[in-house]
Amino acid sequence: MSLQSFIDQAISPWMQEQGPDHDIVLSTRIRLARNFTDVPFPLKADDTKLQIVSNWLKEHFNHQSFLEYKNLEYFDMASLQQLEKQILVEKHLISPLLAERDKVSGVLLSKNEQVSIMVNEEDHIRLQLYLPGLQLERGLTEAFKIDDWLEAKIDYAFDQERGYLTSCPTNVGTGLRASVMMHLPALTLTGKVRKMLPAIHQLGLVVRGIYGEGSKAHGNVYQISNQVTLGRSEQDIIHDLHSVVKQLINYERKARQSLIEQSGIRLEDRIFRSYGTLKYSRVIESQEAAKCLSDLRLAIDLGYIQDLSTTAVNELMILTQPGFLQQYTQEILTPEKRDVKRASIIRERLSIEDK
Amino acid sequence: MKCEVCQQREVSVHLTNYLNGQKTEIHLCQQCAIEKGYLDADEESYTIHDLLSGFFNVQANPTTKAEPDHRAEHQLTCPQCQMTYQQFNKIGKFGCSKCYQTFSSFLNPIFRRVHSGNTGHTGRIPKRKHVHLQHQRLIQNYRDQLQELVKEEKFEEAAELRDKIKDLEQEGKSSAKKGDEL
Ligand SMILES: [Zn+2]
Ligand SMILES: [Zn+2]
Numbered sequence: 380m381s382l383q384s385f386i387d388q389a390i391s392p393w394m395q396e397q398g399p400d401h402d403i404v405l406s407t408r409i410r411l412a413r414n415f416t417d418v419p420f421p422l423k424a425d426d427t428k429l430q431i432v433s434n435w436l437k438e439h440f441n442h443q444s445f446l447e448y449k450n451l452e453y454f455d456m457a458s459l460q461q462l463e464k465q466i467l468v469e470k471h472l473i474s475p476l477l478a479e480r481d482k483v484s485g486v487l488l489s490k491n492e493q494v495s496i497m498v499n500e501e502d503h504i505r506l507q508l509y510l511p512g513l514q515l516e517r518g519l520t521e522a523f524k525i526d527d528w529l530e531a532k533i534d535y536a537f538d539q540e541r542g543y544l545t546s547c548p549t550n551v552g553t554g555l556r557a558s559v560m561m562h563l564p565a566l567t568l569t570g571k572v573r574k575m576l577p578a579i580h581q582l583g584l585v586v587r588g589i590y591g592e593g594s595k596a597h598g599n600v601y602q603i604s605n606q607v608t609l610g611r612s613e614q615d616i617i618h619d620l621h622s623v624v625k626q627l628i629n630y631e632r633k634a635r636q637s638l639i640e641q642s643g644i645r646l647e648d649r650i651f652r653s654y655g656t657l658k659y660s661r662v663i664e665s666q667e668a669a670k671c672l673s674d675l676r677l678a679i680d681l682g683y684i685q686d687l688s689t690t691a692v693n694e695l696m697i698l699t700q701p702g703f704l705q706q707y708t709q710e711i712l713t714p715e716k717r718d719v720k721r722a723s724i725i726r727e728r729l730s731i732e733d734k
Numbered sequence: 735m736k737c738e739v740c741q742q743r744e745v746s747v748h749l750t751n752y753l754n755g756q757k758t759e760i761h762l763c764q765q766c767a768i769e770k771g772y773l774d775a776d777e778e779s780y781t782i783h784d785l786l787s788g789f790f791n792v793q794a795n796p797t798t799k800a801e802p803d804h805r806a807e808h809q810l811t812c813p814q815c816q817m818t819y820q821q822f823n824k825i826g827k828f829g830c831s832k833c834y835q836t837f838s839s840f841l842n843p844i845f846r847r848v849h850s851g852n853t854g855h856t857g858r859i860p861k862r863k864h865v866h867l868q869h870q871r872l873i874q875n876y877r878d879q880l881q882e883l884v885k886e887e888k889f890e891e892a893a894e895l896r897d898k899i900k901d902l903e904q905e906g907k908s909s910a911k912k913g914d915e916l
Pocket of ligand 1: 737738739740741742743762763764765766767
């Protein structure tokens with residue numbers, strides 16, 4: 380397979396669009412946790428019970444289309460290869476937890492990969508919706524439409540006092556986890572992220588580094604999401620998250636500006652060294668690749684590099700993960716061989732002439 | 735309290751480990767917890783699950799398990815999924831929707847802790863199944879507004895709103911009847 384056609388398969392269509400504040404916000408995700416009222420949660424349900432849930436979803440939603448989310452297709456976890464599951468994880472379409480489950484479980488995916496409905500993960504239903512850039516409000520509206528569409532056919536476990544009932548007490552109430560993926564290189568470089576964390580936590584939000592291979596941090600990308608799901612309306616939750624993210628965007632932009640002003644030449648040096656590493660290295664670990672890709676993204680955003688698009692960086696962030704590397708080479712690779720393959724894919728992609 | 739591993743950062747993770755039936759408690763900072771593999775920053779449910787089972791032990795079961803006073807709650811069992819309170823306390827997760835009623839008397843402190851002091855839902859209501867709830871909430875909202883209007887002596891608007899509420903209540907009654915017939 381040529382690299383280009385592999386990329387076309389690997390990158391979800393929505394990722395190729397540029398959303399609001401795309402220089403800092405990679406994507407927005409809305410997740411709703413829902414359960415059937417009469418079936419025990421996956422923790423306590425046997426396979427017969429779990430089958431009821433998955434059959435119901437297959438029967439009513441497989442091969443259905445709703446709004447622009449066309450051709451939902453159900454994938455049974457048991458029928459997928461290990462590598463196929465890993466790739467779905469690397470595309471964030473399913474969680475690592477679902478990939479590891481040996482119980483009856485699956486996922487309904489829309490053709491455009493914007494909607495992913497995990498079945499029998501920790502809850503019966505985990506509805507996820509992705510949008511490029513910062514689009515919390517729109518994400519919530521869309522997710523609600525899909526939620527209503529599902530609810531037309533499903534009796535949700537719902538309680539007047541506690542809201543949507545979930546297996547974990549951390550999701551009860553709205554069942555909403557809204558998260559925003561942010562690239563914060565300047566705030567990280569200047570050590571400011573660390574100082575902001577306590578304040579962000581106090582607002583009921585959680586910040587996580589995005590992790591690549593093993594537990595190594597992946598290129599200055601953070602996921603900011605709400606912790607509280609009970610006692611606040613979905614709109615309020617989204618609103619708070621949005622304003623914190625907006626603040627972070629402001630701080631990041633200011634930090635970038637002062638980096639240019641105060642240490643322009645050193646920043647430029649760092650950026651082009653990273654570019655050189657990506658262009659010419661023969662062996663590269665995921666951690667180093669992530670760091671260099673972060674520098675490259677920053678370079679594009681700041682205009683230091685103009686003959687390359689952010690899309691190329693987005694693609695490489697995804698393609699250089701272990702599952703994709705192995706999918707591309709069509710073989711199981713040792714970590715050392717992966718590092719070699721990673722370097723060669725990066726070189727190849729960067730040599731494709733960009734618009 | 736300082737982290738057991740690095741002895742430097744503040745503790746933010748309390749873990750309860752069950753090894754060969756032995757219960758040990760570990761107190762770590764976030765960073766050490768991740769490095770030691772207790773916390774997987776990528777998988778939220780796992781992370782919070784571990785945090786929570788720590789919380790539960792502190793929260794709902796502050797003294798040792800031998801205390802006779804706690805016997806009763808330990809024997810609570812969910813009629814639908816057979817989860818016991820003890821299991822719930824250990825795993826930190828509900829087995830089914832009935833668990834919420836079964837363990838209801840223990841839940842407020844847990845929810846308060848996890849959800850910044852909140853215990854009751856104020857968000858969305860399922861459209862199809864719980865129309866009457868939406869109705870009720872709408873009426874309640876209007877009633878609150880009505881009080882405000884009266885306070886502000888905006889009687890004309892208040893009267894309009896009162897009629898609206900009456901209509902809604904009437905609507906509610908007739909749709910409830912329809913529901914009964916079905
Ligand atoms: Zn520590
Ligand atoms: Zn139960």
